[in-house]
Each structure stands twice: as C-alpha cells, then as structure tokens.
Amino acid sequence: DAKTTQPPSMDCAEGRAANLPCNHSTISGNEYVYWYRQIHSQGPQYIIHGLKNNETNEMASLIITEDRKSSTLILPHATLRDTAVYYCIVRVATNAGNMLTFGGGTRLMVKP
Amino acid sequence: DGGITQSPKYLFRKEGQNVTLSCEQNLNHDAMYWYRQDPGQGLRLIYYSQIVNDFQKGDIAEGYSVSREKKESFPLTVTSAQKNPTAFYLCASSAARGRREKLFFGSGTQLSVL
Numbered sequence: 001d002a003k004t005t006q007p008p009s010m011d012c013a014e015g016r017a018a019n020l021p022c023n024h025s026t027i028s029g030n031e032y033v034y035w036y037r038q039i040h041s042q043g044p045q046y047i048i049h050g051l052k053n054n055e056t057n058e059m060a061s062l063i064i065t066e067d068r069k070s071s072t073l074i075l076p077h078a079t080l081r082d083t084a085v086y087y088c089i090v091r092v093a094t095n096a097g098n099m100l101t102f103g104g105g106t107r108l109m110v111k112p
Numbered sequence: 113d114g115g116i117t118q119s120p121k122y123l124f125r126k127e128g129q130n131v132t133l134s135c136e137q138n139l140n141h142d143a144m145y146w147y148r149q150d151p152g153q154g155l156r157l158i159y160y161s162q163i164v165n166d167f168q169k170g171d172i173a174e175g176y177s178v179s180r181e182k183k184e185s186f187p188l189t190v191t192s193a194q195k196n197p198t199a200f201y202l203c204a205s206s207a208a209r210g211r212r213e214k215l216f217f218g219s220g221t222q223l224s225v226l
Contacts, residue, residue, distance in 0.1 A: 034214065043116075043202050043217030044155070087154065100215060101171070102147070102155035 004088045009107040012082075018075040020106050022088030025069040032091055033064060034100070035073045037084040044087065044102075047073065078110045115139065118203050118218035124226050125190065125197060133188045133221045135203035144186035145204040145215065148172060155202060161186055190223060198225050 005023040012018040024033060032051050036044040048055055048062045050071070055062040061074040075082055087105040116137045125131045137144065143162050147155040157170030161180040175194025180186055186205075190197045201221045206213040 036215070041200070041220065041222075043204070043219050044215070046214045046216070049214060100145070101157060104154040 003101075004090055004103050006086075006088050006103060006106045008104060009109070011109045011111060012075075012078045014080060014110055014112050015077055018078040018082065018108060018110070020073040020075075020086050020088075020108065021070065022072070023070045024088070024090050027068055027090050029068075033062070033068075033071050034089045034091065035060070035062065036087045036089065036102075037082075038087065038105070039084045047086075078108075080110050080112065082108065083110045084108060116203060116205055116216055116218035118201075118221050120221060121219070123221055123223045125223060126226050128192045130189055130191050131197075131223065133190070133201055133203075133223070135186045135188065135218060137184055137186075137205045137216075139205055139207070139216060140183070141205035141207050141216070142183070143206045143213075144180065145206075146170075146176075146178065146186070146188045147202045147204065149200040149202060149220075158188065197223055199223060 032049050034049040035047040037047055038044040047059050048057055050062045050064050064071045085105040085107050087102050089100055089102055091100050119134045145160040146158040148158055149155050156172050158172055158176050159167055159170055159178045161167035164180055164183050167178050167180050175191055177189045203218045204215040206215050
C-alpha cells in the first residue's frame with residue numbers, strides 16, 4: 001500500500017506562501033495524490049488532487065515531482081484562517097474498492 | 113443544501129452499552145466511510161461501503177459494526193467489545209469507485225465513555 005510521510009508541524013507568516021511537502025515514494029502509477037485539511041473538531045475539507053501534472057484551483061496549487069515520489073501543496077498567500085492540519089493521502093485500490101488512508105498530517109500554524 | 117449529516121454531535125456511552133452513530137447523505141453518493149480520530153492523531157478507517165448491502169473492514173474494525181441497507185444511510189454501532197471507544201468519529205462519502213472521486217465529510221460525532 002502506498003503511504004505518505006509529512007512533517008508534523010510547520011509555521012508560516014501571514015501573507016506569505018506556505019509550502020507543505022509530502023513524500024509518497026511507494027505510489028503506484030495510477031494512484032492519485034489528494035490533499036485535505038482539517039480545522040479543529042470539524043470534518044476534513046477537500047483541497048486539491050492530482051496524478052502527475054501540476055494542478056491549481058482557487059484554494060491552492062499542487063506540484064508533483066516527475067518521478068511522482070513526492071509532492072508539495074502551496075497556499076500562495078496564507079491567512080490566519082489557513083491554520084489547520086493538512087493531510088496528504090494516496091488512494092489505495094483493493095479488490096473491494098478504494099480505501100483512502102490518512103496519516104498524521106502537518107499542523108500548519110499561520111502567524112500574524 | 114446537499115451534504116452529510118452526522119448525529120448526534122456529542123454522545124455518551126455507559127460501560128457495556130452499544131451505541132449507534134447516525135450518518136445520512138443526500139449527495140446520491142455510492143461510497144460511504146467511517147473514520148475514527150483520537151486527539152492529536154490522524155484519521156483511521158473503520159469500515160467502508162462501496163454499494164448498498166455491501167461493506168468492508170478498514171484498518172480498525174474490531175469492536176464496531178455497520179449496515180448499508182439504504183444508499184443514503186451508513187450507521188455505525190460501537191459495541192461493548194470496543195474497550196476504548198472515546199474518540200471523534202467522522203463519516204464521509206464519495207461519488208464513485210474510481211480513483212479520482214473526492215471525499216465529503218460530515219461534522220463528526222464526539223463519543224465519550226461515562
């Protein structure tokens with residue numbers, strides 16, 4: 001099963017870009033990388049996902065390395081409301097369907 | 113509004129008691145999931161269901177049971193066999209079985225043991 005590794009915590013200054021790394025060295029060729037975030041005591045919120053090309057939406061950008069063994073989530077102008085735990089996930093295909101396994105995530109603290 | 117509704121928000125269980133957490137979705141999603149989250153930890157998969165009347169164990173299914181009699185409902189029962197049930201429980205759903213669908217989460221149920 002593909003697993004992900006993220007730093008447990010990061011700080012970022014308000015208004016600056018937040019770059020959150022993720023390693024997924026055992027990812028298979030057809031597995032997508034997903035990013036979610038969770039604000040305290042709420043359900044996780046979808047941010048972005050990608051396969052091999054870089055992706056951008058209104059929330060963030062996702063940069064995936066050419067060998068697909070790592071990726072970086074970029075919040076271009078972090079605000080205090082972006083303080084949350086960010087999860088990088090690789091979807092795992094099983095005979096019975098797809099499981100989406102969360103790791104410990106990165107706790108991002110945006111500071112004024 | 114379309115979404116996932118979990119109830120109750122807070123639930124208390126006595127020793128030896130079974131309790132059931134409700135999860136309902138009106139998104140017409142085929143797949144539904146239950147996760148457990150302990151303080152300061154990530155989410156761990158308990159059970160998941162890809163279609164009605166079918167479900168699979170996740171990583172920590174022991175002490176839990178589920179049913180999927182209707183597409184929109186996926187209740188989770190925490191049985192007395194679960195010796196450490198205090199946690200935050202999250203229900204999620206997704207549209208299809210492919211590798212590209214994203215999860216939508218409910219707001220969670222906090223279960224505590226009296």
